[in-house]
Amino acid sequence: MNILHIDCSPRPESHSRQLSAAIVKKLLEIVPNARISRRDFASTPLPHASSDYATTLSSPGTLAAPLKGSLxxxxxxxxxxxxxxxxxxxxxxxxxxxxxxxxxxxxxxxxAGRTFKSTPTGKVGMLRNRPVFVGIASGGVFTGDRANQPDFLTPYLSAVLDCIGLKSLQFLSVQATAFLDQEQAKLAREKALAKIDLTVIGNVPCL
Structure with missing residues (x-):
């Protein structure tokens, strides 16, 4: 099994990093010989879309004949x-x-044309579905009775990943991190991990 592990927080010991690492650890308990590929967007951030990339994607004509290196x-x-x-x-x-x-x-x-295709009814994903686990850390509370801020993260990620065919998403969150001490944060991670559904790993084709 191949695991693509992505982190985004600029803080080396952030709550989201600890949560994503705990998710990977859970996966390795099931498939200990899994291979892990890393993308750390804090230590090695991706550039935002370049002029050549945007120009290539701007029309079917330029996409069919992309600028050299743009993709x-x-x-x-x-x-x-x-x-x-x-x-x-x-x-x-x-x-x-x-x-x-x-x-x-x-x-x-x-x-367009690579990971999704446009149809009269909307975008249709072109990639194979696979499990996606998203570990979220939030300084405030965005779910449940104590929610005090809106959540544009989970619906956005659900929508954009669905566009390319990734439909099996699980969101695990540690919330109110601004008010948690170290022990409370550990308990919050354990509570989040308790909600993970690892039965989906049995559907991974390579197993």
């Missing part, structure tokens, strides 16, 4: 997704949604 990064990132049997994303909730470093990745992997 190289996009192709590399898409192939990483295609090679992965499972994807684990650790991300903070920044200003109610995904951080810009994760958005830069999304802008490279959503590509």
């Amino acid at each position: 190289d990064l996009s192709e590399t990132l898409i192939q990483e997704v295609e090679t992965a049997d499972v994807i684990v994303i650790g991300t903070p909730m920044n200003n109610l949604t995904v951080p810009s470093v994760l958005k830069a990745w999304i802008d490279q992997i959503l590509r």
Whole structure:
């Protein structure tokens, strides 16, 4: 099994990093010989869309004859997704949604004619579905009776990943991190991990 492990937080010991690492650890308990590919968008951030990339994607004509090198990064990132049997994303909730470093990745992997096709009824994904686990850390509370802020992260990620065919998403969150001490944060991670459904790993084709 191949695991693509992505982290987004700029803090080395952030709650989202600890949560994503715990998710990967859970997966390795099931498949100890799994191979892990890493993308750390804090230590190695992706560039935002270049002029050549945007120009190539601007019309069917330019997409059919792309500017030299304009799709190289996009192709590399898409192939990483295609090679992965499972994807684990650790991300903070920044200003109610995904951080810009994760958005830069999304802008490279959503590509017309490559990962999705447009139809009269909307975008249809062209990639094989696979489990995606998203570990979220939020300084506030965005779910449940104590929610005090809106959530634009989970519906956004659900929508954009669905566009390319990734439909099996699980969101695990540690919330109110601004008010948690170390022990409380550990308990919050354990509570989040208790909700993980690992039975989906049995559907991974390579197992």
